[in-house]
Amino acid sequence: MVEGSDFLGIFNRLSEEERLVMQTVRDFVREQYLPVIREYHARGEFPMQFVPQLGELGLFGITVPEEYGGAGLSYFIYGLAMQELERGDSGLRSFASVQNSLVMYPIYRYGSEEQKKKWLPLLAGGEKIGCFGLTEPDHGSDPGAMETRAQKTDAGWLLNGAKMWITNGSIADVAVVWAKTDAGINGFLVEKGTAGFTANKIKGKFSLRASDTGELVFEDCEIPEENRLPLAKGLRAPLSCLNEARYGIAWGAIGAAMACYEEARDYALSRVQFGRPIAGFQLVQEKLVEMLTEITKGLLLNFQVGKLKDMGTAKHYHISMVKRNNVHQALQIARSARSILAANGITDEYQTIRHMLNLESVYTYEGTHDIHTLIIGESITGLSAFR
Amino acid sequence: MNIAVCVKQTPDTETRIKLTEDQKRVDESDINFILNPYDEFAVEQAVRLKEAHGGEVTVISLGPDRVKTAIRTALAMGGDRAIHLKTEKHPDDPLVTAKALASVLKEGNYDLILLGKQAIDDDHNQMPSILGALLDIPAVTVVIKLEVDGNKLTAEREIDGGHEILEFSMPAIIGAQRGLNEPRYPSLKGIMRAKKIQIEEREVATEPEQLKVESLQYPPPKSPGKIVGDSADAVPELLRLLHEEAKVL
Ligand SMILES: Cc1cc2nc3c(=O)[nH]c(=O)nc-3n(C[C@H](O)[C@H](O)[C@H](O)COP(=O)(O)OP(=O)(O)OC[C@H]3O[C@@H](n4cnc5c(N)ncnc54)[C@H](O)[C@@H]3O)c2cc1C
Numbered sequence: 345m346v347e348g349s350d351f352l353g354i355f356n357r358l359s360e361e362e363r364l365v366m367q368t369v370r371d372f373v374r375e376q377y378l379p380v381i382r383e384y385h386a387r388g389e390f391p392m393q394f395v396p397q398l399g400e401l402g403l404f405g406i407t408v409p410e411e412y413g414g415a416g417l418s419y420f421i422y423g424l425a426m427q428e429l430e431r432g433d434s435g436l437r438s439f440a441s442v443q444n445s446l447v448m449y450p451i452y453r454y455g456s457e458e459q460k461k462k463w464l465p466l467l468a469g470g471e472k473i474g475c476f477g478l479t480e481p482d483h484g485s486d487p488g489a490m491e492t493r494a495q496k497t498d499a500g501w502l503l504n505g506a507k508m509w510i511t512n513g514s515i516a517d518v519a520v521v522w523a524k525t526d527a528g529i530n531g532f533l534v535e536k537g538t539a540g541f542t543a544n545k546i547k548g549k550f551s552l553r554a555s556d557t558g559e560l561v562f563e564d565c566e567i568p569e570e571n572r573l574p575l576a577k578g579l580r581a582p583l584s585c586l587n588e589a590r591y592g593i594a595w596g597a598i599g600a601a602m603a604c605y606e607e608a609r610d611y612a613l614s615r616v617q618f619g620r621p622i623a624g625f626q627l628v629q630e631k632l633v634e635m636l637t638e639i640t641k642g643l644l645l646n647f648q649v650g651k652l653k654d655m656g657t658a659k660h661y662h663i664s665m666v667k668r669n670n671v672h673q674a675l676q677i678a679r680s681a682r683s684i685l686a687a688n689g690i691t692d693e694y695q696t697i698r699h700m701l702n703l704e705s706v707y708t709y710e711g712t713h714d715i716h717t718l719i720i721g722e723s724i725t726g727l728s729a730f731r
Numbered sequence: 732m733n734i735a736v737c738v739k740q741t742p743d744t745e746t747r748i749k750l751t752e753d754q755k756r757v758d759e760s761d762i763n764f765i766l767n768p769y770d771e772f773a774v775e776q777a778v779r780l781k782e783a784h785g786g787e788v789t790v791i792s793l794g795p796d797r798v799k800t801a802i803r804t805a806l807a808m809g810g811d812r813a814i815h816l817k818t819e820k821h822p823d824d825p826l827v828t829a830k831a832l833a834s835v836l837k838e839g840n841y842d843l844i845l846l847g848k849q850a851i852d853d854d855h856n857q858m859p860s861i862l863g864a865l866l867d868i869p870a871v872t873v874v875i876k877l878e879v880d881g882n883k884l885t886a887e888r889e890i891d892g893g894h895e896i897l898e899f900s901m902p903a904i905i906g907a908q909r910g911l912n913e914p915r916y917p918s919l920k921g922i923m924r925a926k927k928i929q930i931e932e933r934e935v936a937t938e939p940e941q942l943k944v945e946s947l948q949y950p951p952p953k954s955p956g957k958i959v960g961d962s963a964d965a966v967p968e969l970l971r972l973l974h975e976e977a978k979v980l
Contacts, residue, residue: 347746347747347761360799360800360803360926361803361922361923361925361926363800364800364803364804364807364917364922364925365919365922367765368807368916368917368918368919368922371916372916400915400918401916401918401919402918402919402920402921403919406919410920415919415920415923416923417919417923421919425919
């Protein structure tokens with residue numbers, strides 16, 4: 345019998361240290377995170393007690409050089425870590441995605457030396473938490489139409505506007521906020537407690553409950569010039585950050601899918617109906633086979649795009665393909681696993697429905713499934729279908 | 732402090748064990764191997780002592796090539812040096828392993844030798860004690876607390892129905908029990924640091940084994956549970972069954 349989710353022995357290709365990273369994060373999630381996730385999911389909170397430990401493990405700033413407190417590792421290892429975090433919960437992976445790709449990355453790539461020295465070590469250690477504000481109440485898929493504005497003043501900048509659906513929004517110490525200036529879109533580091541800046545937690549979520557999602561409001565918020573990211577010019581800058589995060593999401597989605605598949609397979613082997621384990625019925629086997637085949641294909645996509653990313657040749661549309669495919673498949677797998685668990689599958693006694701609900705967010709954020717279709721479509725036809 | 736930690740690579744506790752056809756060994760083809768969980772306590776204690784008192788931690792493991800992964804895990808947790816004693820397989824006879832380890836340990840002049848109280852695969856519980864005899868130094872095992880004061884060691888160990896506190900001096904051997912500490916996870920930086928450490932390989936000529944595994948057997952399948960009743964009325968019957976059938980009372 346083939347155990348686990350690695351049907352083709354794909355992970356046998358990992359180097360010793362890649363395998364160790366995967367195993368370490370998997371152990372951490374299984375031993376520390378899974379025992380409490382149910383409670384935090386029910387409460388609708390991120391388990392903050394893990395933040396220092398995630399920092400100690402080196403899961404923030406995985407690809408950031410060591411001189412800035414990062415781990416200086418490959419994108420491939422970053423991917424493996426995201427996979428294992430999302431095996432726990434999409435909320436856990438989201439936290440790491442934001443800290444790594446949407447906060448540390450823009451500071452590292454577009455920040456001044458002072459900004460890097462000040463923020464990166466604190467963010468790497470988990471002493472400070474960041475968030476990334478691009479989406480607005482009226483502008484999601486089309487962030488270029490944003491209304492948040494930064495007006496130049498003698499002292500610096502005056503920020504006005506609102507950001508919506510911001511992961512870690514209400515718990516962050518620093519927000520990377522994107523706003524229009526007379527010279528196009530710019531990025532600003534807005535610190536918690538800045539006058540005119542408020543953050544509210546969004547309530548009533550049915551998805552990604554164990555993750556903080558907030559709304560950021562700026563009313564004549566004064567930002568000093570030294571908090572502007574000097575090298576970020578235009579919409580390309582925030583989009584480049586999303587590209588980093590999407591790459592990790594593609595790996596993470598497969599982690600969630602593996603968790604669902606493994607739960608469904610074990611359940612099917614032990615659940616007896618009509619006198620035999622339901623895993624013995626052809627219809628159930630077909631579901632399991634579909635799941636494992638898609639997991640295997642998703643893993644292979646991740647391996648290839650991971651290699652491209654480390655070679656520096658991954659294009660944004662390559663990443664669109666892995667994000668689009670893997671999240672879509674993960675969602676299908678979660679639904680299929682839920683159907684195998686049947687009544688038990690609708691309670692939080694099992695993890696599948698939590699993953700299934702989470703993946704609805706993952707399907708939408710970081711570019712919706714349909715937006716990625718258009719990105720890939722444009723790359724192969726040369727014709728943009730956005731407007 | 733010059734510390735050695737002897738570690739064994741064992742199958743993951745989550746692994747479904749399959750036996751080879753001759754039923755003499757575990758089929759290794761689909762197995763995920765890990766650092767023996769009791770050895771994690773030993774490594775953690777060694778690294779903490781080094782952090783508090785300075786010195787060096789040498790990780791030593793005997794076995795086939797694959798045990799290097801367990802060595803790397805121990806290094807990633809904070810070990811500084813490593814010696815791999817290469818053999819074709821893990822000997823069945825703990826005495827054979829102990830003799831090979833002892834010869835390396837003698838050379839190293841270690842102040843303290845730490846290891847897990849047992850390996851979770853063969854469960855012999857012998858290594859700390861045999862090493863103590865071979866090296867002629869104190870060996871204290873099933874240790875849940877260890878204090879160091881200069882050359883003096885105080886160890887608390889679990890014994891049947893209670894705890895025992897022992898005092899002895901270095902050099903000494905400690906067999907770690909669960910509870911000694913909370914082992915850290917290897918950090919990503921630790922993993923990369925470990926990657927750069929050269930593992931010293933040594934061929935060892937192991938002695939003939941005096942003890943051989945004749946056969947391994949799967950545990951008997953668990954018999955299904957029995958529900959005696961769902962109210963207080965069932966208590967007398969439950970007590971009777973626990974006493975007469977299960978014989979636990
Ligand atoms: C839990 C969660 C966390 C989030 N975290 C963050 C964060 O940290 N930072 C941040 O900035 N944002 C965040 N977001 C926002 C997320 O990125 C947006 O929700 C997403 O970009 C989609 O925007 P929208 O919801 O406004 O949908 P819309 O853009 O209004 O889209 C609605 C529908 O129309 C479709 N559509 C839109 N345009 C087209 C078109 N041209 N052609 C075809 N179909 C189209 C979309 O695919 C979608 O199905 C988060 C969202 C969620 C749910």
